[in-house]
Amino acid sequence: MEKQTVTIYDVAREAGVSMATVSRVVNENQNVKETTKKKVLEVIERLDYRPNAVARGLASKRTTTVGVIIPDVTNLYFSSLARGIDDIAAMYKYNIILANSDQSTHQEVKVLNNLLSKQVDGIIYMGTTITDELYKEMLRSKTPVVLAGTMDQLHEIPSVNIDYKTATEEATDLIVSNGHKQVAFITGTLKNTSFNDLRLKGYRESLEKVDITFNEKNVYEIPLTYQAGEHVVDKLLAKGYTAAVVVDDEVAVGMINSLADHGVKVPEEFEVITSNNSKLTKLTRPCLSSIAPPLYDIGAVSMRLLTKIMHKEEIFDNEITLPYRIEKRQSTK
Amino acid sequence: MEKQTVTIYDVAREAGVSMATVSRVVNENQNVKETTKKKVLEVIERLDYRPNAVARGLASKRTTTVGVIIPDVTNLYFSSLARGIDDIAAMYKYNIILANSDQSTHQEVKVLNNLLSKQVDGIIYMGTTITDELYKEMLRSKTPVVLAGTMDQLHEIPSVNIDYKTATEEATDLIVSNGHKQVAFITGTLKNTSFNDLRLKGYRESLEKVDITFNEKNVYEIPLTYQAGEHVVDKLLAKGYTAAVVVDDEVAVGMINSLADHGVKVPEEFEVITSNNSKLTKLTRPCLSSIAPPLYDIGAVSMRLLTKIMHKEEIFDNEITLPYRIEKRQSTK
DNA sequence: GTGAAAGCGCTAACAG
DNA sequence: CTGTTAGCGCTTTCAC
Numbered sequence: 001m002e003k004q005t006v007t008i009y010d011v012a013r014e015a016g017v018s019m020a021t022v023s024r025v026v027n028e029n030q031n032v033k034e035t036t037k038k039k040v041l042e043v044i045e046r047l048d049y050r051p052n053a054v055a056r057g058l059a060s061k062r063t064t065t066v067g068v069i070i071p072d073v074t075n076l077y078f079s080s081l082a083r084g085i086d087d088i089a090a091m092y093k094y095n096i097i098l099a100n101s102d103q104s105t106h107q108e109v110k111v112l113n114n115l116l117s118k119q120v121d122g123i124i125y126m127g128t129t130i131t132d133e134l135y136k137e138m139l140r141s142k143t144p145v146v147l148a149g150t151m152d153q154l155h156e157i158p159s160v161n162i163d164y165k166t167a168t169e170e171a172t173d174l175i176v177s178n179g180h181k182q183v184a185f186i187t188g189t190l191k192n193t194s195f196n197d198l199r200l201k202g203y204r205e206s207l208e209k210v211d212i213t214f215n216e217k218n219v220y221e222i223p224l225t226y227q228a229g230e231h232v233v234d235k236l237l238a239k240g241y242t243a244a245v246v247v248d249d250e251v252a253v254g255m256i257n258s259l260a261d262h263g264v265k266v267p268e269e270f271e272v273i274t275s276n277n278s279k280l281t282k283l284t285r286p287c288l289s290s291i292a293p294p295l296y297d298i299g300a301v302s303m304r305l306l307t308k309i310m311h312k313e314e315i316f317d318n319e320i321t322l323p324y325r326i327e328k329r330q331s332t333k
Numbered sequence: 334m335e336k337q338t339v340t341i342y343d344v345a346r347e348a349g350v351s352m353a354t355v356s357r358v359v360n361e362n363q364n365v366k367e368t369t370k371k372k373v374l375e376v377i378e379r380l381d382y383r384p385n386a387v388a389r390g391l392a393s394k395r396t397t398t399v400g401v402i403i404p405d406v407t408n409l410y411f412s413s414l415a416r417g418i419d420d421i422a423a424m425y426k427y428n429i430i431l432a433n434s435d436q437s438t439h440q441e442v443k444v445l446n447n448l449l450s451k452q453v454d455g456i457i458y459m460g461t462t463i464t465d466e467l468y469k470e471m472l473r474s475k476t477p478v479v480l481a482g483t484m485d486q487l488h489e490i491p492s493v494n495i496d497y498k499t500a501t502e503e504a505t506d507l508i509v510s511n512g513h514k515q516v517a518f519i520t521g522t523l524k525n526t527s528f529n530d531l532r533l534k535g536y537r538e539s540l541e542k543v544d545i546t547f548n549e550k551n552v553y554e555i556p557l558t559y560q561a562g563e564h565v566v567d568k569l570l571a572k573g574y575t576a577a578v579v580v581d582d583e584v585a586v587g588m589i590n591s592l593a594d595h596g597v598k599v600p601e602e603f604e605v606i607t608s609n610n611s612k613l614t615k616l617t618r619p620c621l622s623s624i625a626p627p628l629y630d631i632g633a634v635s636m637r638l639l640t641k642i643m644h645k646e647e648i649f650d651n652e653i654t655l656p657y658r659i660e661k662r663q664s665t666k
Numbered sequence: 667g668t669g670a671a672a673g674c675g676c677t678a679a680c681a682g
Numbered sequence: 683c684t685g686t687t688a689g690c691g692c693t694t695t696c697a698c
Contacts, residue, residue, distance in 0.1 A: 054390040055675030098431040388691030
């Protein structure tokens with residue numbers, strides 16, 4: 001399968017210069033006379049020469065490729081980040097190797113090693129939980145890693161996030177200020193996630209400000225799926241809850257639809273606020289109120305941070321916290 | 334930035350064999366004695382040797398990487414295909430370089446050439462339109478290309494699709510059988526797309542079966558966005574339409590929400606059927622009836638087809654047509 | 667069953 | 683400003 005036919009050597013011969021000169025022209029090195037440069041470019045054009053990035057990668061030890069580990073491209077939260085990542089990557093002439101991890105540790109470690117063997121210049125990791133095994137591998141890696149929309153417990157790996165605790169606190173404030181006493185907190189797993197821990201803390205502190213005692217019974221750890229959202233509503237209604245703070249949009253959509261199916265009016269009889277402000281929040285009726293993290297920007301800034309690390313530029317802060325908004329829509333009063 | 338420290342040479346030395354033998358072990362070549370194999374594997378483990386895929390790619394001219402051109406990862410239709418592609422790719426030990434094209438020809442040609450320079454072993458293209466310029470580049474490429482969920486006018490490039498014409502015909506049948514006379518057809522651009530052409534034909538033939546004269550005025554070419562869906566509803570209502578066949582789910586969601594906002598009851602006063610059966614169709618209230626192409630499978634089969642071409646296996650059919658269903662939900666009677 | 671040696675196409679000193 | 687010369691780490695004949 002001869003993909004490449006014309007090499008730098010062919011160009012050099014045709015143009016009557018050395019490979020080194022061609023290389024210089026291709027890499028936009030200044031030290032080339034205008035006339036020879038023109039000549040070389042002409043030959044490149046004529047021969048339709050395309051530099052072989054693999055050879056280049058081997059010789060220079062830089063592949064201009066970064067690995068992106070994503071739980072599932074089909075999840076709007078992550079794909080929104082991915083879009084920001086890719087745009088900035090393209091701007092800096094990097095390509096992206098996208099790998100779905102399904103959030104399974106085994107997969108993730110495999111994927112990480114696979115990416116490293118491909119000699120990516122950097123890695124962006126997305127996902128809600130970081131197990132010890134994966135964490136160790138990341139720390140061990142000489143290839144820089146940036147966490148997008150997630151963080152490690154010890155805050156050793158550069159990351160880009162919002163202030164989850166305060167955001168969740170504000171979101172909960174919005175609800176308790178309407179007088180609710182039974183407010184459920186719907187979350188994914190609380191294992192290995194400093195991320196959901198922070199949210200839980202925000203929820204808790206909000207309640208305590210209005211003298212509602214925090215009770216673990218009000219915390220529901222469920223799978224982050226539409227169906228799980230539908231199901232949890234049955235329980236919530238049976239137990240008399242009148243509001244919920246939700247960490248995932250798909251879950252929240254499931255809940256809001258299920259509430260409608262139960263004939264429960266939102267927001268009059270039940271209030272819901274969710275956390276990611278993905279497209280979905282605007283597609284439901286009523287529209288979902290939500291914490292609004294700058295999804296695209298989290299991805300974009302992560303990639304930008306990674307380029308800085310890869311280029312050994314000075315970094316002022318390894319842990320970037322982006323601002324968020326609270327979008328009040330129709331699922332809260 | 335020394336990413337790689339231990340090389341095949343180190344392993345060879347430690348194990349007291351030649352590089353060639355190590356290479357054979359790594360590549361699972363049969364011609365190695367069980368005992369030397371064991372010895373080599375032990376050293377690999379001990380040294381934590383990881384083959385350098387870039388060097389391997391240069392030497393073997395195979396990168397086990399495929400390029401995937403996607404208009405926007407954030408679009409559920411395309412990301413669902415992408416998920417199928419990645420899963421099958423992983424199964425065959427390929428990685429994916431994902432590139433967002435924004436469906437802009439200029440971008441696409443650039444991206445394609447970029448992918449080729451990275452020496453990908455194959456390319457999967459997603460997108461609704463294929464301009465002549467891009468088409469030429471694809472045909473010229475010695476690297477195999479497969480079209481996922483789209484097709485070229487001349488059917489020269491291998492592709493995986495459903496029968497858009499018949500599917501749209503059936504979808505329209507469903508609506509006209511309920512007696513509607515004014516049925517709009519909401520589509521994206523009709524330029525450079527054998528794809529939407531086929532759908533239009535299906536729509537047209539369905540109408541003609543019940544003696545409704547096809548009229549171009551009923552065809553609305555709009556951007557495929559939620560907002561455009563909302564806006565087009567104003568026009569449709571003003572002109573007295575009572576039903577619409579829509580080619581894109583986001584548009585359909587915009588329409589259904591806008592209809593609700595106008596106080597128009599769906600499906601009683603207005604019926605809508607859409608085309609992609611993405612997650613979105615189940616999240617709206619009422620749920621959207623839809624043509625249901627096997628999204629994940631279109632991606633998966635495309636990738637499988639590509640592996641066959643890359644491995645020079647025998648191909649029985651370059652143009653694969655997968656079966657679809659019609660999902661009747663609540664937006665049609 | 668194993669080793670030696672010749673590249674793959676390019677970059678990166680180092681001379682000049 | 684330009685050319686020469688080593689590799690980068692691996693696969694792949696071709697011998698033995």
